[in-house]
Amino acid sequence: MKNEQKHRNPQTVKCQYCKGVGYFQLLLGGSETCDHCGGSGRKHS
């Protein structure tokens, strides 16, 4: 179950960098807002 991205609803495309959560989980602890989607978790065009 690596790539479960399906193109059925274009308006809810998840950001591929943060997997739609809007932030990255840091190895050292804590989290960092995803720059690619601005923390929304959705892909911007």
Ligand SMILES: [Zn+2]
């Ligand atoms: Zn993102």
